Amino acid sequence: MADSMFHQPVMGRRAFVGGTLAASSMAFLAACGKKGGDASGSESGSKLNFYINNPVCIDPYNVQEDQGTQVEYQLFDALTSYDAEKGEIVPLACESFESNDDATEFTFKIKKAKFHNGDDVTSKSFKLGWERLVNTKSAVATEYGPSEVSYHLSMVEGYDDLLAGNATELSGVTCPDDETLVVKLASAYADFPFVASHPALAPVPECAESDVKSFYLAPVGNGPFMMDGKWEDGQEINVKKFDDYYGDKAKIDGIHFQVIKDMETAYKEFQAGNLDVCDVPVAQIDAAKKDRGVSKDGYTMGDGERMLLGAEPSTYYLTCNTTAEPFNNADLRRGISLAINREAICKTIFKGTRTPADGIVPPGIDGYKEGAWEFCAYDVDKANEYLDKVAPAGANGDRGISVTLSYNQDGGHKEIMESIIGDLAKVGVTAVSDTPEWSALLEQYQNFNYQFGRLGWIADYPIMDNFLYPLFHSDSLGGDNRSGYSNPEFDAKVDEARTIVDDEERVAKMQEADAMVAADCPVIPIMFYTHAVAGSDRIKHLYVDPQKHADLGTAELA
Amino acid sequence: MGKYIVKRVLQFIPVFLGVTLILFALQNIVPGDPIKLIGGDKALSPEVELQLRVRYHLVQTDEDGNAILDENGDPVQTSLVDRYLYYMNGLLHGDLGNSYQRKLPVTEIFAQKYPYTVKLAACAIVLEAIMGIGAGIISAVKRYSFWDILVTLTTSILVAVPAFWLGMLLQLFFGVILKDATGGAISMPISGAGGSSSQYQDWMHYVLPTITLASVSTAYAARIMRSQLLDVMNQDYIRTAKAKGLSNRAIIVKHALKNALIPVVTYIGVDFGGMLSGAILTETVFNWPGIGYEVYRAISMRDWPIVMGGVTLIVVVVMVINLLVDISYAFLDPRIRLGGPSDKA
Numbered sequence: 001m002a003d004s005m006f007h008q009p010v011m012g013r014r015a016f017v018g019g020t021l022a023a024s025s026m027a028f029l030a031a032c033g034k035k036g037g038d039a040s041g042s043e044s045g046s047k048l049n050f051y052i053n054n055p056v057c058i059d060p061y062n063v064q065e066d067q068g069t070q071v072e073y074q075l076f077d078a079l080t081s082y083d084a085e086k087g088e089i090v091p092l093a094c095e096s097f098e099s100n101d102d103a104t105e106f107t108f109k110i111k112k113a114k115f116h117n118g119d120d121v122t123s124k125s126f127k128l129g130w131e132r133l134v135n136t137k138s139a140v141a142t143e144y145g146p147s148e149v150s151y152h153l154s155m156v157e158g159y160d161d162l163l164a165g166n167a168t169e170l171s172g173v174t175c176p177d178d179e180t181l182v183v184k185l186a187s188a189y190a191d192f193p194f195v196a197s198h199p200a201l202a203p204v205p206e207c208a209e210s211d212v213k214s215f216y217l218a219p220v221g222n223g224p225f226m227m228d229g230k231w232e233d234g235q236e237i238n239v240k241k242f243d244d245y246y247g248d249k250a251k252i253d254g255i256h257f258q259v260i261k262d263m264e265t266a267y268k269e270f271q272a273g274n275l276d277v278c279d280v281p282v283a284q285i286d287a288a289k290k291d292r293g294v295s296k297d298g299y300t301m302g303d304g305e306r307m308l309l310g311a312e313p314s315t316y317y318l319t320c321n322t323t324a325e326p327f328n329n330a331d332l333r334r335g336i337s338l339a340i341n342r343e344a345i346c347k348t349i350f351k352g353t354r355t356p357a358d359g360i361v362p363p364g365i366d367g368y369k370e371g372a373w374e375f376c377a378y379d380v381d382k383a384n385e386y387l388d389k390v391a392p393a394g395a396n397g398d399r400g401i402s403v404t405l406s407y408n409q410d411g412g413h414k415e416i417m418e419s420i421i422g423d424l425a426k427v428g429v430t431a432v433s434d435t436p437e438w439s440a441l442l443e444q445y446q447n448f449n450y451q452f453g454r455l456g457w458i459a460d461y462p463i464m465d466n467f468l469y470p471l472f473h474s475d476s477l478g479g480d481n482r483s484g485y486s487n488p489e490f491d492a493k494v495d496e497a498r499t500i501v502d503d504e505e506r507v508a509k510m511q512e513a514d515a516m517v518a519a520d521c522p523v524i525p526i527m528f529y530t531h532a533v534a535g536s537d538r539i540k541h542l543y544v545d546p547q548k549h550a551d552l553g554t555a556e557l558a
Numbered sequence: 559m560g561k562y563i564v565k566r567v568l569q570f571i572p573v574f575l576g577v578t579l580i581l582f583a584l585q586n587i588v589p590g591d592p593i594k595l596i597g598g599d600k601a602l603s604p605e606v607e608l609q610l611r612v613r614y615h616l617v618q619t620d621e622d623g624n625a626i627l628d629e630n631g632d633p634v635q636t637s638l639v640d641r642y643l644y645y646m647n648g649l650l651h652g653d654l655g656n657s658y659q660r661k662l663p664v665t666e667i668f669a670q671k672y673p674y675t676v677k678l679a680a681c682a683i684v685l686e687a688i689m690g691i692g693a694g695i696i697s698a699v700k701r702y703s704f705w706d707i708l709v710t711l712t713t714s715i716l717v718a719v720p721a722f723w724l725g726m727l728l729q730l731f732f733g734v735i736l737k738d739a740t741g742g743a744i745s746m747p748i749s750g751a752g753g754s755s756s757q758y759q760d761w762m763h764y765v766l767p768t769i770t771l772a773s774v775s776t777a778y779a780a781r782i783m784r785s786q787l788l789d790v791m792n793q794d795y796i797r798t799a800k801a802k803g804l805s806n807r808a809i810i811v812k813h814a815l816k817n818a819l820i821p822v823v824t825y826i827g828v829d830f831g832g833m834l835s836g837a838i839l840t841e842t843v844f845n846w847p848g849i850g851y852e853v854y855r856a857i858s859m860r861d862w863p864i865v866m867g868g869v870t871l872i873v874v875v876v877m878v879i880n881l882l883v884d885i886s887y888a889f890l891d892p893r894i895r896l897g898g899p900s901d902k903a
Contacts, residue, residue: 049755056660062661136609144656145656145661146610146613147606148596148610151603154603163603163605163606164605229754232753233662233671234852235753235847236750236755261841262845265748265842265843265844265845266749266845268734271734272734272737437589437590437858438595438858439589439591439592439595439858439860442591442595442598443589443590443594446591446594456599457599458599470600478601478604
């Protein structure tokens with residue numbers, strides 16, 4: 001029979017030798033594939049290996065999310081910069097700035113500086129950079145479409161005309177000489193110097209418009225680092241120290257931004273010693289804290305303190321559709337907010353690396369007040385009082401209130417929402433999950449086709465205005481005001497605050513506006529974000545600001 | 559044979575039109591506005607939103623390129639048929655449009671990423687063919703031996719282990735644990751496809767993703783090979799060959815193997831087509847810069863130009879691979895006449 005014909009005895013010497021060879025072949029392959037003798041991971045001279053996800057854009061014309069901003073921040077210097085330690089806006093590419101009395105005109109004195117290609121940085125460089133953001137007929141807009149971040153300049157005079165194609169320049173921006181940039185606003189906005197700190201408003205040289213494609217992949221800026229090759233999509237971005245930088249020269253030779261799609265993979269690279277700076281997945285935070293040592297201020301890495309857990313200016317919240325039942329009832333919103341155990345969510349799901357929200361404005365923002373929103377407290381008794389006004393609890397504790405909670409299940413939101421649903425059940429409110437994909441969810445929010453659902457807000461600029469105006473002002477209806485909240489008194493208060501040049505007075509006025517919205521509770525703040533960033537032993541000093549911009553110009557390697 | 563190939567190539571056209579047309583129709587059914595998604599958490603300004611719709615031919619425009627508005631002031635949508643014709647016109651001119659999210663031309667994105675997909679698929683398919691067929695033959699020839707048990711056991715495990723999990727284990731062992739244990743003397747790259755900054759030779763970056771991508775398929779190929787070969791070995795003509803005094807090696811190589819290979823080649827061919835369509839999990843775990851993850855991301859973000867471009871590419875590649883597999887049958891088994899009765903003449 002065929003079966004017995006091929007039957008062979010079991011393992012012999014050949015088999016043993018073969019198995020041994022097979023097992024050792026992988027080790028041999030592994031050992032002979034190195035480029036050089038260096039096998040110590042990130043030991044690459046004075047070059048820092050930094051993890052990022054694939055950016056949307058690194059050209060200031062469309063820079064928006066934190067990955068692109070991280071790279072762009074090293075290549076470009078905007079007019080101003082937010083000093084988180086001092087809590088104030090300070091000059092960066094400008095010597096000084098001043099406002100007129102009603103905060104409608106700002107004058108910036110530009111520092112003498114060079115672009116990476118040797119061109120001078122002048123006031124016209126800023127005007128060019130700003131206009132290519134807004135002008136839909138600019139060379140870059142023609143090639144890659146209109147900028148999605150032109151809204152940063154929406155308060156500048158002439159913005160609407162240039163955006164609509166009725167003008168060829170931004171009339172509110174003038175350059176009396178190479179060192180002076182004058183910006184006229186269409187309406188008062190005392191916080192404009194904060195806007196001017198955004199990386200999208202960086203200066204650009206002429207080649208940004210004359211050689212759009214090259215600039216898009218290898219931008220030429222005025223920052224402490226310059227491109228070393230071009231952006232290899234999905235793979236890497238290399239930058240090197242710019243020797244003619246006008247400020248303090250970088251202390252490291254360069255940065256290798258390693259583009260990795262998956263954070264778990266990135267963290268393995270970090271563990272293997274191939275990355276110096278990496279985000280830490282939630283599951284690894286406890287181990288990383290022990291292994292790396294937690295930074296005292298949450299933002300600065302140094303000896304024995306290479307795990308950063310600093311607060312970010314961003315808030316995770318539930319938006320309530322105040323335009324329709326049942327969430328047009330403020331007592332329901334208040335009762336639900338009081339019933340949510342935020343502390344438990346932060347401790348159990350995020351291992352204490354996020355903090356329970358006590359308002360929409362997070363710590364670190366000038367004007368943040370501890371316990372600003374009274375309905376953010378966890379108080380089941382008080383929650384029951386408010387919910388009793390909506391529908392008294394029956395004998396079994398159920399109120400007959402059924403609400404639909406919308407959220408996308410990815411990104412760890414499911415666990416948070418399940419915790420909230422559990423909390424609501426304890427006060428007799430039945431919450432039913434509605435879990436569309438993110439794309440469909442966004443459409444539901446935009447069409448007010450939801451009851452309440454989760455959202456997050458990351459501030460463009462660390463100011464109260466950047467939370468209150470987009471999320472609650474009537475002008476933002478149809479835009480970022482997804483709750484449909486409309487309160488003329490609140491609008492007037494914010495509008496008034498915007499005209500106040502004195503910082504303290506303006507912040508006080510903003511706090512009054514914040515108190516008004518806190519009482520109405522159109523959204524339910526859940527928690528404040530913190531970043532979880534770990535550094536390798538090579539890092540002697542690294543500062544990562546609350547907006548998660550790494551100040552790599554001052555970074556030092558051991 | 560020639561007529562058969564021409565006939566099959568002509569069949570590509572209706573299949574291609576059908577697939578792309580269905581996908582276009584799906585764009586209108588699937589919820590989620592691709593333009594609003596560009597802004598993400600933050601809403602786009604209405605002016606920019608309209609300009610983006612004009613740019614991507616989602617609304618009708620006048621001669622000056624301005625959006626045509628209806629009586630309510632809303633832009634008039636471009637019909638599905640118009641958009642399809644626009645897409646086909648672009649395709650005939652080698653233009654697949656620009657990505658909504660990434661802004662770059664789709665052809666540029668694929669030109670950069672597809673070579674990585676092809677190279678990884680080629681490595682995986684070579685490994686699958688050699689290991690799968692080899693292990694299957696050994697297993698069948700040495701039935702019930704240590705090697706047979708080893709192959710059966712290994713393939714059972716590989717089939718059960720999810721590829722992404724295997725990938726993560728390999729990364730942890732070769733990239734982290736082994737590196738630590740040997741002070742970096744022996745290790746494998748964890749991710750990426752190499753490049754100037756990597757401390758490893760470029761080819762090293764292919765080892766772990768190739769093993770991961772090929773793992774499940776290799777196991778299946780080995781099992782199919784084993785069962786087919788055992789089946790063939792029981793055929794009368796094999797017994798005849800044995801009676802004629804042919805050696806075992808000659809019987810297997812000359813008579814049994816070719817006949818047993820047909821289902822395996824079919825499987826490997828179909829698998830190769832699948833691999834050339836991108837390997838989402840392997841690409842994600844190993845940060846491989848191929849098209850699989852790109853198309854997956856595009857689907858979730860409703861980035862239709864990339865989805866359409868990807869499907870266009872995948873449909874053509876899969877059809878060509880299937881044709882090549884069919885042609886290979888004729889070489890493996892001369893009794894198979896692809897052209898039908900007319901070719902026999």
